[in-house]
Amino acid sequence: MENKNSFEGLKRLVEGEVKTDEDTLTKFGLDASIFEVRPSAVVFPKIARDVEASVRFVDENKKRGATEMSITARSAGSDMSGGPLSESLILSCTEHLNRIKEITNDFVTLEPGVFYRDLEKKLDQRNLLFPPYPASKDYCAIGGMVSNNSGGEKTLIYGKTADYVKEIKIVLADGKEHTVKPISRDELQNTIEGGGFLGNAYRKLKDLLEKNYDTVKNAKPNVSKNSAGYALWDIWDREIFNPQKLFVGSQGTLGIITEATLSLVPKKKYSRLVVVFAKDLNSVPAIVKSLLPFKPQSIESYDDRTLGLAMKFLPSLIKMMKGNIITLGLKFIPELMMILRGGFPKMVMLVELSSDDKEDLKNSMNSIEETLKQFPVEVRLIKSKKEEEKYWTIRRQSFALLHSKVKGKYAAAFVDDIIVRPEYMPEFLPKVNAVLEKYGSKLIYTIAGHPGDGNFHIIPLIDLSDPEMPDIITNSIKEIYTLVKEYDGSISGEHNDGLVRTPFLDMMYSEEIIKLFKQVKDIFDPDNIFNPGKKVDGDWQYSLRHLRKE
Template sequence: MLKDELQKLFSVEILDDPETLEKYSKDASIFTISPKVVIFPKDSEDIKQIVKYVSANKLSITVRSGGTDMSGGAIGEDIILDVSEYLNKLIDIDENSTIVQPGMFYKDFEIETLKQGLLLPTYPASREICTVGGMVANNAGGELELTYGPINKYLKSMKVILSDGNEYTLSSLNKEQLNNKITQDNFEGKIYSEIYNLLEENKELVEKARPKTSKNSTGYDLWEVYNGESFDLSKLIIGSQGTLGIITEAEFKLIKPKKHQILLIISLPDLKQLDIVVKKTLEFKPEAFECFDDQTLNLALEHAWDISANFKHNNRLFAYLDMISGKKNALPKLMLLANFTSDDKNEALKQAQSAKEALKGLNLTAEIKETDKNQEKYWLIRHKSFGLLMKYSKGKKASSFIDDIIVKPEFLPEFLPKLNALIEPYKDRMVYTLAGHIGDGNFHIIPLMDLSKEEVRAVIPELMEKVFKLVFEYKGSMSAEHNDGLIRGPYLPEMYGDDVYQLFKKVKEIFDPKGIFNPHKKVDATFEYSLKHMSKG
């Protein structure tokens, strides 16, 4: 038994009981893969020794922390390494930066940073249940990314254990430092040398492949590594889903969050002028610009009593009555939430008022909500509706496969009707809502489906192919925040073309020549393997 052999070598907790293996065979995706053992390392030294063992014994290792990955990135066949049990500490924090271990839950991390009046603004919607390591590994983002940019903008350095079993610090290097690394006669030097040569020899190809959207978490981030002056291998580890190495520490710079927020609610009866509305609103620089559709709103109204339990600034009964008062009115096709922030409340209000004024004459209604009390129900509908959908759709599973598409906002009036037309024929086999980050053109569509039925499972590859083809026609990305994993990895050649895909494969080979890190995800994912491991219930 693998557990017995490992236990003789390592003084760490190792489990292989049926209950544990069942728990770790699933993440938040539609896949099931049962591991052989689950290991809970206590420090970097444990991980280094385990990696060396795995490499010598032709096994594989998948790192896991929160288990909230929606693409199948946190499950694997051999060893699951759960870093959330012990590698979950905030190591250091000062007036503008922090060092944290990968297994620390973001909600706990944020409590500590806010004590210093600081924030890491790239948190995802799963901020209550995800870990910092998972955020980095997936290149995750959320509603504040519109203003503050992706997580790689805030990562100053990281410690990573590579496939030789040694720990390295990765950060931005100048030309002299890069040259020193390249001339090293060891595994680290080999990686620096080969990645540098790959980028130099394929400079035009790499730049041409740069995604045309504001967010992207597919492939490996080749276009961010080297700008001719600085060279930073950590840009490849971000978003790599543990396929290139194991993160043991991350150092972030932090921001000071704004003190006041004013919310502009925009209700659209149709999508005809959506591009104009988005463009005009963005001119006034909202910190966040979110949306949800009429199906989301209808769901919230049907289950208003449940949602009202989450109110913090309102009496529950009054909040409930306020919500259901909207039932008598025709529902808007799309609701947009533009959040304006400033340390000066009057400045935030002025921005919101100016945006509202700019929308005059368009076929819409716009309201300004100045207080937390008046803003609360809109944010709760945006954040809680999917949980309600799961709760009240018995026998159906949240099925993430077209859950994170993105196109430029100016294409939305054309793109969204075409998207709805593609999904419409499948409505008898799934229910879904549409919500997301309208300011980026990033939408989350997570259907609920009965995966015990073969004809329902067959919808997934069929609809994915159609939706991704449409996304690519508009120069979009199949994933802005949720990454490739098992579900989207097979589509990387279609999105980037074979030449760039081969560069991704080469990166994997350079970092992980024996293929020990999280196999069958991202660049070595295949349709055959992924479909074989789709859950059947």
């Protein structure tokens, strides 16, 4: 591995800072994952030319013998897969590459370091929405959302980030910024004939997709969303070439994004929440199916363990909501009474409806209440935003609550993003529970997610200092991913691969598809300078060696 002095020359090539001090390296050695990988240096580019210079610097040094040198882009560091961690050079975007360049009624053009929360404020002023935000929307940034192909509570009706990326600017392995967007068959041919790095890469990519057309199309996971592997099946339909679909979700392994143009949608004037307390999991698929005709913009859920956690740490949850502690505490009396009467529900579903017509929204709410009478559920029609807040806080803040409240244990994301078709939930989730419950008190866990998609997030609490933990993590991953394969699902609906899932992609995809992923990586990154070990060539032993110690 290179040392700090290896990057002294980079300081003369960029306008931004290059730092190698202990505090910086410690900070950038962590994200929201279970891993810790200490970098050698961090560059903070001010302009796109800094990114170009950084890529050329790494490539030239690698060709001169610095074989371990690489460059890994990072935005807010909220990634739970270890995606932005590296032993070499980190390129951090949020400090300077954080400009919103243009907003219209249809799109926004911005840099990767823009925090979603700052974009949201601007869009609220125009009554617009960029819908595929994750639960970490208060601290994630656009670069990570694009690089991971993020989704979240509104994905059910609006789709994921890939559905909104109109165009990106990206620095490729030639050290130059390129514009990537959908192009026609004729435009593709013109780009190929123009040669250069991009033209040659497009030629090789098109040839690969043509040669393996049916194999690639048939490999697309049979679920509504997927962030595992490269989305080869979405690039070429023999009419339109969509190279941006390859780069979205690629975790910076093929190049470094410097700008994105994203589609926007009008925000509905009114929204209301229906809360459904399901007494068993068996009825959940039928409940979801009965709700879909009402076109909910989201169906979110959390399990009995999550609700129990919220009740146990109620004062801390109330503090997260910000307000009068007594008034807010009184809002939880209905839940406490329900639990005393009949125990914890197996699943709590948050069904969000929206409309530009207030009367239409009211009628839909009443119709849903009537429709759900056929199921063993309790239904609550929420009347105000203040009342809604407690449910959304439980759903969005359960991960943070786990992080902060259970002493001696760490909220660890390692089977955190599994997805199967919703109709399989009653069979699938109990089997997942059975795997985790084998480890007793060594894994304290909750399940939250998106039942409309069949996508669930499991965040166990573990003691990272326990010498048995590496084996427990490994075994539970293998057992649960075997179940995912059995039910024709995906090991990542939203959170992507990183250090935690790349080594297990061969449990989901065929050997042939894994080889195609590697060939695509070689086309765009022949010297393996961009975020190595993610998406292809994963090494679980390397990941285990870099588990956090505390």
